[in-house]
Amino acid sequence: MDSEKLYLPVPDLKVTDLLNWQKEEERQHRHLVHRNLNELSVSLDSQQPQAHSHKKCFGNSVTINDETVALFRIGDEVYATQAKCPHAGGPLYLADLEELVPGQVCLKCPWHKWTFSIDSGCSIKPAGRGLVAKTYPVRVNQEGHIYIGFDSFGPSAFEM
Numbered sequence: 001m002d003s004e005k006l007y008l009p010v011p012d013l014k015v016t017d018l019l020n021w022q023k024e025e026e027r028q029h030r031h032l033v034h035r036n037l038n039e040l041s042v043s044l045d046s047q048q049p050q051a052h053s054h055k056k057c058f059g060n061s062v063t064i065n066d067e068t069v070a071l072f073r074i075g076d077e078v079y080a081t082q083a084k085c086p087h088a089g090g091p092l093y094l095a096d097l098e099e100l101v102p103g104q105v106c107l108k109c110p111w112h113k114w115t116f117s118i119d120s121g122c123s124i125k126p127a128g129r130g131l132v133a134k135t136y137p138v139r140v141n142q143e144g145h146i147y148i149g150f151d152s153f154g155p156s157a158f159e160m
């Protein structure tokens, strides 16, 4: 946990609103719905990630502090990455979660299936590409409210 960060609350979303990838029944439910989301994702504008959340996929997209952030839940942990894929701007918040090796969960982008570490954001497959999805530290309080850590306030905080 990084105490130097500026932690801002995610409005209107608690940890219990996120599907938990660790729960088998939630994975099954999610796969049924994901077919429809794949159809949806091809129509998304690649230049402009949609600031929407969908309760039926693992990732939720939230716009906070002028950044669009994808949130994923694994057990009691919440992970945050940039919502837009660093490869070609695909909707990383609609990513599949996969355990490539035990203990290493990755995001699999729905567009070209590149995988990124959910911890570090580093690209894993294809190997050797060296792309990194931005990641954010996350705190969850006892009431389940989610806080995302930023380096500083975004530009809109200084607008008059």
Ligand code: FES
Binding pocket: 085, 086, 087, 088, 089, 090, 091, 109, 110, 111, 112, 113, 114
């Ligand atoms: S846009 Fe995500 S893998 Fe290509």
